[in-house]
Amino acid sequence: LRQGVPEVIFGEGKSGEQIAGIAEEMVRAGTNVLVTRIDAQKAAIVGQRVPSFRFAPLARTGSVEIAPPPKRPCAPVAVVTAGTSDNEVAEEAAETLSALGLEPLRIYDIGVAGIHRLLHRMEDLRRASAAIVCAGMEGALPSVVGGMISTPVVAVPTAVGYGTALGGFTALFAMLTSCASGVSVVNIGNGFGAAMAVHRMMPKASQATEQPKTAG
Amino acid sequence: LRQGVPEVIFGEGKSGEQIAGIAEEMVRAGTNVLVTRIDAQKAAIVGQRVPSFRFAPLARTGSVEIAPPPKRPCAPVAVVTAGTSDNEVAEEAAETLSALGLEPLRIYDIGVAGIHRLLHRMEDLRRASAAIVCAGMEGALPSVVGGMISTPVVAVPTAVGYGTALGGFTALFAMLTSCASGVSVVNIGNGFGAAMAVHRMMPKASQATEQPKTAG
Amino acid sequence: LRQGVPEVIFGEGKSGEQIAGIAEEMVRAGTNVLVTRIDAQKAAIVGQRVPSFRFAPLARTGSVEIAPPPKRPCAPVAVVTAGTSDNEVAEEAAETLSALGLEPLRIYDIGVAGIHRLLHRMEDLRRASAAIVCAGMEGALPSVVGGMISTPVVAVPTAVGYGTALGGFTALFAMLTSCASGVSVVNIGNGFGAAMAVHRMMPKASQATEQPKTAG
Amino acid sequence: LRQGVPEVIFGEGKSGEQIAGIAEEMVRAGTNVLVTRIDAQKAAIVGQRVPSFRFAPLARTGSVEIAPPPKRPCAPVAVVTAGTSDNEVAEEAAETLSALGLEPLRIYDIGVAGIHRLLHRMEDLRRASAAIVCAGMEGALPSVVGGMISTPVVAVPTAVGYGTALGGFTALFAMLTSCASGVSVVNIGNGFGAAMAVHRMMPKASQATEQPKTAG
Amino acid sequence: LRQGVPEVIFGEGKSGEQIAGIAEEMVRAGTNVLVTRIDAQKAAIVGQRVPSFRFAPLARTGSVEIAPPPKRPCAPVAVVTAGTSDNEVAEEAAETLSALGLEPLRIYDIGVAGIHRLLHRMEDLRRASAAIVCAGMEGALPSVVGGMISTPVVAVPTAVGYGTALGGFTALFAMLTSCASGVSVVNIGNGFGAAMAVHRMMPKASQATEQPKTAG
Amino acid sequence: LRQGVPEVIFGEGKSGEQIAGIAEEMVRAGTNVLVTRIDAQKAAIVGQRVPSFRFAPLARTGSVEIAPPPKRPCAPVAVVTAGTSDNEVAEEAAETLSALGLEPLRIYDIGVAGIHRLLHRMEDLRRASAAIVCAGMEGALPSVVGGMISTPVVAVPTAVGYGTALGGFTALFAMLTSCASGVSVVNIGNGFGAAMAVHRMMPKASQATEQPKTAG
Amino acid sequence: LRQGVPEVIFGEGKSGEQIAGIAEEMVRAGTNVLVTRIDAQKAAIVGQRVPSFRFAPLARTGSVEIAPPPKRPCAPVAVVTAGTSDNEVAEEAAETLSALGLEPLRIYDIGVAGIHRLLHRMEDLRRASAAIVCAGMEGALPSVVGGMISTPVVAVPTAVGYGTALGGFTALFAMLTSCASGVSVVNIGNGFGAAMAVHRMMPKASQATEQPKTAG
Amino acid sequence: LRQGVPEVIFGEGKSGEQIAGIAEEMVRAGTNVLVTRIDAQKAAIVGQRVPSFRFAPLARTGSVEIAPPPKRPCAPVAVVTAGTSDNEVAEEAAETLSALGLEPLRIYDIGVAGIHRLLHRMEDLRRASAAIVCAGMEGALPSVVGGMISTPVVAVPTAVGYGTALGGFTALFAMLTSCASGVSVVNIGNGFGAAMAVHRMMPKASQATEQPKTAG
Numbered sequence A, B, C, D, E, F, G, H: 001l002r003q004g005v006p007e008v009i010f011g012e013g014k015s016g017e018q019i020a021g022i023a024e025e026m027v028r029a030g031t032n033v034l035v036t037r038i039d040a041q042k043a044a045i046v047g048q049r050v051p052s053f054r055f056a057p058l059a060r061t062g063s064v065e066i067a068p069p070p071k072r073p074c075a076p077v078a079v080v081t082a083g084t085s086d087n088e089v090a091e092e093a094a095e096t097l098s099a100l101g102l103e104p105l106r107i108y109d110i111g112v113a114g115i116h117r118l119l120h121r122m123e124d125l126r127r128a129s130a131a132i133v134c135a136g137m138e139g140a141l142p143s144v145v146g147g148m149i150s151t152p153v154v155a156v157p158t159a160v161g162y163g164t165a166l167g168g169f170t171a172l173f174a175m176l177t178s179c180a181s182g183v184s185v186v187n188i189g190n191g192f193g194a195a196m197a198v199h200r201m202m203p204k205a206s207q208a209t210e211q212p213k214t215a216g
């Protein structure tokens, strides 16, 4: 038994109809469904065919929850952003965490140019079981957070910024060469992947569950 | 009390004398020491001034163990390589794990061009609490390992290969765009960082210990 | 006599009318025609002027077969993809093979993150006379296939993936630095070129035929 | 029985002693040996321990021939260079071909800035069963050769040239975007890989032989 | 007196109205006008306000000839392309030459994959006073032409090709590292600049005329 | 009168003898001298011929002070580093400031992974008239400093770090896309240039003095 | 009291409604407002809700001036462009300067290919208290200006040019490696950042005012 | 008869003995010889075997003049540098010009940060029949020179500068996107190629002579 852990559909490059078809099949099989990279238009199509489909517009995810995912025996996972433009990527992470039975703790807009904002949230950061830190431009936030806490830090570069932000590559490279050690990194904008990385790290609910399967 | 968790010295760009000086001070303070990126010549200098200094030539690390690091309550951490040229980076990871009280389980030379070698070690991979996977050239091994196990996978690109291997950047980019989800990545050749990332993920020994401190 | 081997028109940057004009001239000359990189809209225009024109939408190719191309005296050519998003490029290869008298054997969606899918198709791969392997993202599939078979492997990087996939360059570089030796590579998305490379390798039908000619 | 097909040792990053050790073991097992990327100094060390070891200085390869590799039932393979600076890479290809039972036909220094040199060798090119074409700088030779012959063309970019030659990347990219279709490409300077690609294409001697194995 | 040498307007980023305004002023001052990078829509607007305005759609240039430019005392200038997709850039060069009193000799679609096409035009190439050679993809044509003639060769890379063609950078780099010496190069797609470079080289009509002036 | 403002010699690529020759001439003309990018060996040669020559080994600068530079009517200029490996670049800036009559206030090793170190120096930062901030790796320090003070911040990327640090380019790009506004940036490792930028900003001593002249 | 110094809203990625909402709140709080990167359509929306909103179309900025910003005790700041295509970026700088109480002195279209244009404006350049120099293509203007004046020069690369202009990166790199020392640089197209950098350098009006705050 | 026009040997990658051998053969055949990219050590070896061999150390060229090259019927060719570090490349151009019967007119160290130096040499520039302009760092000099004269301008980027100078690529890209039209460009450091380009442009001595031949 998979216990409510979702199967995941990568929505990009698939039509609303294709997504709906795959989702219907999963639902018939009794599995929860998580769709990522889906826009409002496609979501509407899926929603018409899969009634319990819930769309999260900022995260650009959609989900069907046949059964609630079993809650995981650990503290919430901090999902942190440097600026509000990073929130979309963060929401993809947060929605994925929820679908996996992990509780997201959103800590948004605490970028390093106003260091007091970050210092005010230190307690929240310290009580989390891990932190997913999303930042664009110079991508400095994971370094500062990584120096403040000793739990896992997964850094997610975002494509925020212009010119030398290089569509997220500057943040990516900055995070990989972070002066805070033990920070690990996922692809640009890959909020889903960050949540999956944390999923691998966290204790499973009562019984061992495998990785969410992917389809299509 | 820091309970045997080491302080870390980054040896690159420091002279043998400088490293010895910092190490002596730490030893006097009763702390374990881990030096990374240190060559045989510098290690000899340190060894003359710090008697219990142990040099690991392949890993290019050195350490002083005032007290053994408290053993961590978890299964060994797999340290995996695609080819023997990746072993240096893997050894840096393995030595760092040991210094942190984590047991490394070396699984070397199981690259994807001979997939049977990998299949033969599947049991070992599955019983580990996490896997650090080191690969150069096309950097494909973390994708295959990531699809086989559900525990944390930290990928370490190495600079192995020529031409389009781009000094490790091809492996880095391949790992970040891995088709296996939840793989996270550290900088090229950063075996130390991979071990530190796993350190953040694993349960601490009896009492909470912070991050190893750094000096210098 | 050219024996049904087609002339090739590169459709990109040509209008439907231009393609139709060139194709009509070829048909008048009694030659088979293969058009690549043609979309549905242009294909409709060509179809109105060249009645026997057949459009393959996924491959984005079109063809006119005045006479069937003489069958080549060899086993089928495997056309392999890592994921379904690579299928368009694979279809361009498959359609080109068919036009050249070579039989494509489609083996789709066997990417390395689920290595069992690949192992299940090993027999098919082994009986092919060559393999065209299409993959995006980390481009690892040709390495694994190259280690399994001793016949020619032509790798085709695709632009599938985001961020560090670099529009296909990561897959390209990975394939060129593959740890499986004797894999050769063509340009990103160049399914046509891969088929042409295999065409050069395979025995010709009864009498020597030259390269397909190009026009335009 | 492997019938004289060699096992291959990649010499780079291995000491003369390490290479000698691996080679001795192979010789004891009765297998031919091919070492690539070996310099004169290491070769001398191997030569002292493995008496029948033959060093090819320009190719930077060494070999031990326990039994001559069975001759392959096909015409010679052309090994072509644009300028004399490309000859080292070409020799690596030629030596590898020989070790595999394929006859190299050297056609050197026929670069495109003196097109008559190329035209003079057209007959030789046409009678070969395949062509390995090595060129640096603008990497134009495979395009011209590819338009002249209908047999397989494997292009090998070399690091010859300065500034915008980009250490071979300009030639590599030029070859991949060649206007002659069906040219496939290997990594910069990878003469060995080109020969292995041709090895996959050519008919095997009497009985099926696998890929040369690699060790170390 | 400027003797019919045009003033030049760079049309990109200017509206049709702006171009018309500048052109009218020049015409009033009695100067010939050349507009580059102008599309059909803008050209229509200019044409309504400047009656003698002539638009060359393929070249994307427009011109007003108050007085014919004085013919230059030299042989025609060859304008050469590798494929028909390079013709737009070539036409920009040809139209600019004409506006400067130089006669363009168009030699189109003689790319190196069919070397005979080039050889057939050798006489034409040899009688020209200079050659502007436009090529995309691997950009090999200037090397071959440069080896055939001893007059000036100005190479113009074009953005033709996909993937590793890198939007013209591969052709650019190839041309700069050309094995034919004395070839000089202009920016990607800069047919205008190539013609201006030749303008600097060619003898002036009877009296010394300066550079065409630019405006706006 | 130049009032003790130095002439500057860029030592790189000049021999000790050449530098000594230029310096002697300047000294004869009664001007202060600053040499940058000079190593100990060259400095020894200069010191033998120019007796009052003072060498600063960490900064790799040398200077001759005929007359002390007139003190500038402003608070000290903070020279800040993230890690001790950035100190060489910082010292080049500090020595240049001194030679220009500006007082450097060194604030070293306060990188963002230990944010408390930075917070402890906030008072020093706030009383400076400007800050030169040197950082390698992810180059995050200028963003944090820029958010804390309202005086000029000139960021200097350094080549510290490996892999994705890209020899200083990641720090450079991060600083240019800094989320703290009004930070301006100089070339990688250009401590001299940063000091010169601040020199332009600060009030001149009593009478207007021009830019330091350069020679050689 | 903030004395008329504006709060700044970065308009990109925000809807007209969002911008209007933030602006209204600021206006209610009695603060001046500066919006950057806002287009005509969004500006119309803001204008309907915030009556005193003034839109500057070329600069793509909008502002609300509750109270005029206190005039700063210094000479005007030169805002210089190489060509008219650089004027948009220059206007963003000029509008920002005005909002900060600094007087912009526009010196436009004096690029280096017509050096006399620059020489004619030397007096204007010399009487300014600082120069913001905007240039695309080869980005040479700051070097020439930097050699002419001894006051601060902040260089702003623009994305003007095609091909090797690399969307502004060539100008950026040229400015950073300028042979005129003490030139500092901001991100591509960052006219706002250049004005903010000058703001940090210039004397404050009567009483100390902090940095403009940013919101949203 | 070749009338004293030299054959050219590219010295890089050839031993002194190899160069001597080729040169001896040419001398025997009665041809002038020009060797480029030769260092003092190799030159000494050649000098011992070829008595009339003359070495130019700054240019790193060597030559044998059997007969003086026939003087060309045109004004001298300006060879211009921005800084003294560019002089090596300029000397390669100047020596090549001399070997081709063209008179070099050296105009050195007139870079744009001191524009008066350039203005002082305007007369010299104007009377030259063409200008070869060598510059590193931001590569701005050809733009300014190109705007001052109407004769051919061949720009040569040099590798002078650090960091964002990118080993000459910034200068190269800047020159290709120069705002002065009709400037053409050769590879980084290719003084030889620039001279050859001018050779193609200039009138030949009395009788038609071909391109210098190359050997080796």
Ligand SMILES: Nc1ncnc2c1ncn2[C@@H]1O[C@H](COP(=O)(O)O)[C@@H](O)[C@H]1O
Pocket (backbone or CB within 6 Å): A179, A180, A181, B008, B009, B010, B011, B036, B037, B190, B191, B192, B193, B214, B215, B216, F083
């Ligand atoms: N091999 C390594 N790669 C990257 N960072 C390292 C390595 N070894 C140590 N470090 C980090 O380097 C810092 C210590 O540097 P230092 O103070 O210069 O000795 C600490 O942040 C360590 O976490």
Ligand SMILES: Nc1ncnc2c1ncn2[C@@H]1O[C@H](COP(=O)(O)O)[C@@H](O)[C@H]1O
Pocket (backbone or CB within 6 Å): C008, C009, C010, C011, C036, C037, C190, C191, C192, C193, C214, C215, C216, D179, D180, D181, E083
């Ligand atoms: N999909 C493709 N990718 C690359 N080259 C192609 C493709 N299809 C056709 N070609 C080549 O394009 C040329 C025909 O181009 P054209 O003369 O413009 O129709 C021939 O060299 C073909 O071999």
Ligand SMILES: Nc1ncnc2c1ncn2[C@@H]1O[C@H](COP(=O)(O)O)[C@@H](O)[C@H]1O
Pocket (backbone or CB within 6 Å): F008, F009, F010, F011, F036, F037, F190, F191, F192, F193, F214, F215, F216, G179, G180, G181, H083
């Ligand atoms: N460390 C440095 N980095 C960059 N430019 C420098 C440096 N030191 C001196 N310079 C500049 O180098 C030039 C002097 O070069 P030179 O005439 O070759 O001695 C002047 O423009 C100086 O401003």
Ligand SMILES: Nc1ncnc2c1ncn2[C@@H]1O[C@H](COP(=O)(O)O)[C@@H](O)[C@H]1O
Pocket (backbone or CB within 6 Å): D083, E179, E180, E181, H008, H009, H010, H011, H036, H037, H190, H191, H192, H193, H214, H215, H216
């Ligand atoms: N400095 C140089 N840079 C680029 N090409 C050169 C140079 N010197 C000679 N050559 C070219 O190198 C070729 C001679 O090479 P080689 O036959 O190896 O001596 C000819 O094409 C020359 O035109």
Ligand SMILES: [Mg+2]
Pocket (backbone or CB within 6 Å): A083, A084, A109, G215, G216
């Ligand atoms: Mg914010």
Ligand SMILES: [Mg+2]
Pocket (backbone or CB within 6 Å): A215, A216, C083, C084, C109
């Ligand atoms: Mg799939």
Ligand SMILES: [Mg+2]
Pocket (backbone or CB within 6 Å): B214, B215, B216, F083, F084, F109
């Ligand atoms: Mg430190």
Ligand SMILES: [Mg+2]
Pocket (backbone or CB within 6 Å): C214, C215, C216, E083, E084, E109
């Ligand atoms: Mg064609």
Ligand SMILES: [Mg+2]
Pocket (backbone or CB within 6 Å): B083, B084, B109, D215, D216
């Ligand atoms: Mg191995």
Ligand SMILES: [Mg+2]
Pocket (backbone or CB within 6 Å): E215, E216, G083, G084, G109
């Ligand atoms: Mg203008």
Ligand SMILES: [Mg+2]
Pocket (backbone or CB within 6 Å): F215, F216, H083, H084, H109
């Ligand atoms: Mg100088």
Ligand SMILES: [Mg+2]
Pocket (backbone or CB within 6 Å): D083, D084, D109, H214, H215, H216
């Ligand atoms: Mg040669």
